[in-house]
Amino acid sequence: MLNLCFFVLMAVSPFVFILSAVAEELKWEDVAYSQELERNKFVWAESNEVQKAAYLELYNKSIQYSLKNIGKPIKELDLSEAGPRIAIYHKVTFETISMLYREYGDLRKAAEYMFQFWGASQGGLAPDMLNADANPTDYVISNYEDAGMYKELSVFYSDAYKEKMKWLALGTDIKLLKIDFKKYKQNWPEKAEEYQSFMHNWRRAKQLAKTKKPKPLEPAVQNHEWFYSDRQEEVLKALEYYQKNKVQFMLEKALAHKDPIVAEKAKEYLENLKKGETNETENKKP
Known part of the structure; x- marks a missing residue:
């Protein structure tokens, strides 16, 4: 697998961020x-499920804003909406x-968008890449492997x-390579070593394609994506998950959902949470 440098906020460390009292107030x-x-x-x-949901909300906001502004110079964007991570571009x-999707936790979408970037650059040198000397082909391969x-x-x-x-032809004699x-x-x-590694990895990918499936999303990420799905059954799955894990602020968001069934279910789950809190308080009384 190619070693590419990605800044990943989800690195493990002994420090645990303590979320503020109001989860949706999480800032960059x-x-x-x-x-x-x-x-x-x-x-x-x-982190607990409330903290993870707040983190995902933060990144989702950045992703949706950035998608609406594809092609625009960073200096023209509102970084309070886009988030500071994109300022490196x-x-x-x-x-x-x-x-952004990589840091959000969806490696599949990260790979899909890198493939789109490769297509937009026609697979050659991409002047708009963060690393202008890099080959986007290698980045696509790395993202597919990671996912x-x-x-x-x-x-x-x-x-x-x-x-x-084409890449090798920029500085070597590829006719000699073949002969x-x-x-x-x-x-x-x-x-030569780069070429051999490439061919080895290609053969390996063909073999793994027969047995391996894409890595599943972590539950917190999967349910967050379901929450914004157009499919009612997926949104309801997310609400059930948020009720189970007591992620109240996401249930509160769902109260304004355009689907009345979803909104009603969110209301029901919030009432269940309040009842549960009341019962816990009563049980703690001497």
Whole structure:
């Protein structure tokens, strides 16, 4: 797997961010890296479901705003809406969306948007990439691998091979590569190793595509996506999850849902939570 540098807020550390009293007030500074602590303030692996939902809401807001502003220079955006993470880019592209979905926790969508970025750049050098010297083909491969999307990856490798050869042709003799690989390796050992690694990974992807399935989303991420689904049954699944995990502010959001069945179910679940809190209080009395 290619080693690409991605800033991931969900890194594990011993510090647990304590969410403010009102979950929906979570701000970007609440999840940022702390120079004083030398670690992220927010720790996904050690956070409860309320904290995770607030984190996902924060990123979802950034994703939706960025999707509406594809192609625009970052300097023209409202970073209070977009979030500070996209400030590392010159303008909003599908690579930007891929990065946001990666940090949100949906590696499948991160891979899909990186593939769209590759398509928009026609698979060659992409001047709008964060790393202008990088090859977007490699980024697509890495994202597919991280998401466990080997079926899609094995298909993509056919196009990736053409792009890899173009990439190698920029500074080496690819005719020699095909005729006399041993001599090619003597002249360009690093490129030869890169080519061999590529071909090995392609064969590996074909094999894994037969047995491996994409990695499932974590429950918190899956239910957050269901919450915004157009399918009623998925939204109801999310509400049930939020009731079970006492994520009150998400249930309160659902009260204004356009689907009256969803809104009514949210009301029912909120009443259940209040009853549960009342019972807990009564049980604690001496």
